[in-house]
Amino acid sequence: MDKPAWLIKNGIRLDGRTPGDVRPMKMIAGFLDKADGSCYIECGKTKVVVGVHGPREVHPKHEMQDTKALVRCTYNMESFSVDSERRRPGLDRRSTEISKVSAQALEAAILVERFPKTAIDIFMEVIQADASTRVTALTAASVALADAGIPMKDMVTAVSFGKLYGENGEEVVAVDMDKPEDNFGLADCAVAYMPNIDQFTLMQMDGNLKIDEMRAGMAMAKKACREIYEMQKAAIKRRYE
Numbered sequence: 001m002d003k004p005a006w007l008i009k010n011g012i013r014l015d016g017r018t019p020g021d022v023r024p025m026k027m028i029a030g031f032l033d034k035a036d037g038s039c040y041i042e043c044g045k046t047k048v049v050v051g052v053h054g055p056r057e058v059h060p061k062h063e064m065q066d067t068k069a070l071v072r073c074t075y076n077m078e079s080f081s082v083d084s085e086r087r088r089p090g091l092d093r094r095s096t097e098i099s100k101v102s103a104q105a106l107e108a109a110i111l112v113e114r115f116p117k118t119a120i121d122i123f124m125e126v127i128q129a130d131a132s133t134r135v136t137a138l139t140a141a142s143v144a145l146a147d148a149g150i151p152m153k154d155m156v157t158a159v160s161f162g163k164l165y166g167e168n169g170e171e172v173v174a175v176d177m178d179k180p181e182d183n184f185g186l187a188d189c190a191v192a193y194m195p196n197i198d199q200f201t202l203m204q205m206d207g208n209l210k211i212d213e214m215r216a217g218m219a220m221a222k223k224a225c226r227e228i229y230e231m232q233k234a235a236i237k238r239r240y241e
């Protein structure tokens, strides 16, 4: 991918979005027959399938927790999801890290005390990657958990934001990074947020942001999450129509 001369010009990004716009999104709850809950999601060209099993018996037994459910996530980026030279099949350090932080981000919402000695397993398969895959997977995971009937305090909604350089040397904070923005932007952050109870459950950053840029980004991310939240609710409603 060649480095573009700029990523934003007169307030418009390379793909025509304004800084506050998320890419077009599509969500299908109950996408899979065999999982207890599932969701297929598209965010622009990023495509993820999430399947949830549980609450169910814990294997291996020694991982069982007496007072709450064990929430486990497996994030996997398929080798066909990116340009062939970029990704070897199988788990790597990046997917191990994303799996761990995703489990924590989702556990914060799940009423885990209601299901002691059980496991809730969440499988996230990235089938096409155009950046922001971890946040897209988290948004879908929440829908899949709701589809599985797992009670939650609120739904976790997730989005990325970052800083783009403009034609005239300006630096602009924007939400939902796509691939060129992720590659050539000045910073990018992943956040997960529970809109109803106004709590963040994940915050990760690459690059540098000044404190006022961080504040602006968090405010934009909250607004975007509220929009995505409506789409999550609509996807769950469609499932039962």
Ligand code: UDP
Residues within 6 Å of the ligand: 082, 083, 086, 087, 088, 094, 129, 130, 131, 132, 133, 134, 135, 179, 182, 190
């Ligand atoms: N990517 C890739 N190969 C890899 C890892 C990432 O091509 O092994 C691409 C992919 O498009 C991904 C993007 O780089 O969506 C950004 O990856 P990052 O680690 O920032 O996570 P993400 O933004 O997907 O959550």
